[in-house]
Amino acid sequence: MLVITAAPPPPGRRVRTPALFKRLLLVGACLSALPGAAQESAAPPVKTAKDVQGWMEKNRNWQRWGPQDQLGAVNLISPAKRKQAAQLIREGVSVSVAHPLETQKSADVTHPLAHQMIATGESADSSYSMDSLTIAYHGFAHTHLDALCHVFNEGKTFNGYDQKLVTASGCGTLAVSAYKDGIVTRGVLIDLPALRGVAWLEPDTAIQASDLEAWEKKTKVRVSSGDAVIVRTGRWARRAAKGPWDVSAQSAGLDVSTADWFKKRGVALVATDVGLDVLPPRVEGVTFPVHRMLINSLGIAVIDDADPEALSKAAAARKRHDFFFSVAPLNVEGGTGSPVNPIAIF
Structure with a gap:
């Protein structure tokens, strides 16, 4: 913020503000309004279901990229942004950010991958091996990308489409196939355990916007x-x-x-190693408020159950926390999402 001070006028003398001084004051006001020119103003706290709904209506990106938009915040990834991301490839070292697909039930795996061998090498006349995969990927086990048709709110999906367009045949709009060309951009790792000097965050730890800013300050890597x-x-x-x-x-x-922080930064995609939201929920009556705010209101692409453990080690070893990042979901017409194997390249 630009601050201009002047000595007070002598007692009893009326002083007219010079035109140049007025212009300087105007410039100062404009500079203070620029992103990053001053401390970001704190958003009103969101504590109730009514607050969540009010925030969504105030901040939604509906129609921002046109009435027929299918990509949401991924529109923010321009060709120039992709070229900039490619310049982050210096060593050619790639790291998977996907967790191995779980094949056994456990406390956090309710729908394991069904893997069935169709043809094996056990038969002397076999020329090939073949298998079949069946996966219910939404939930808390498998690394997956949510399509924008995944979340309904008051009868609407992102961009104001009627939720009735999602039928037994699949998503009539906003399906995961909208991302068939891939999501390729600059990736930024925000490693909260590393910030706090612990191996992991304990369950039910809520990550605040202030934590994200503290990581930026520590690493000197600003999300853009x-x-x-x-x-x-x-x-x-x-x-x-x-x-x-x-x-x-x-x-x-x-x-x-x-959510307010991601909007201000213009983030295109958010991936977490959990189901995005802190649980138990902090907003009474809304189980997954951040899912609603990011997907339904802002149109941000979301990856649940990513596995950034190897990425954390690779980034720490290089003291680099931004990198080339790509996601290539399955081209499923009508799909509500897709299992994915995100790749970070240093």
């Missing part, structure tokens, strides 16, 4: 328009050490305060 943000809570590290637990009932995750 069109970025993909990968938030690590350490869920998989804790699971490896202590065993699975019911993540649907208790999980570290994003507080509603982060």
Whole structure:
């Protein structure tokens, strides 16, 4: 913010403000309004279901990219942004950000992958091996991308489409196939356990917008328009050490305060190693408020159950927390999402 001070006029003398001085005051006001020129103003707290609905109506990106838009905030990833992201590839080292598909039921896996072999090498006349995969990927086990048709609110999906367009035949609009060309951009890892000096966040830890800003300050990496943000809570590290637990009932995750932050930053995609929202929910009557705010209102692409453990180690070893990031979902017409294997490249 530009601050201009002047000595007070002598007693009894009326002083006219010079035209130049007025112009300087105007310039100062304009500079203070620029993003990043001053501290970001705090949004009103979101505590109730009514607050969530009010925030969504005030901040929604509906019609921002036209009445027929299918991509939402992914529109923020311009060709120039992709070229900029490609310049982050310096070593050619790639790291998967997907968790292995779970094949056994456990406290946090209610729908394991069904993997059936159709043809094997056990028969002497076999020329090929073949298998069949069946997966119900939504939930808290499998790394997946949510399509924009995934979340309804008051009868509407993102961009104001009627939720009745989602039928037994699939999503009539906003299906995951809208992302068939891939989501390719700059990725930024926000490693909350590393910020706090712990191995993982304990379940039900709420991640605030102030935590995201503290990580930016620590790493000197600022999230910008069109970025993909990968938030690590350490869920998989804790699971490896202590065993699975019911993540649907208790999980570290994003507080509603982060939605305003993601909007201001112009984030295109948010990935977490949990189900995005902190659980138990902090907003009475709304189980997944951040899902609603990001997907339905802002049109941000969301990846649940990512696994950034290897990415955390790779980033720490290089002292680099931004990188080239790509996601290629299955081209499923009418699909509400897709299993994905996101790739970070240093």
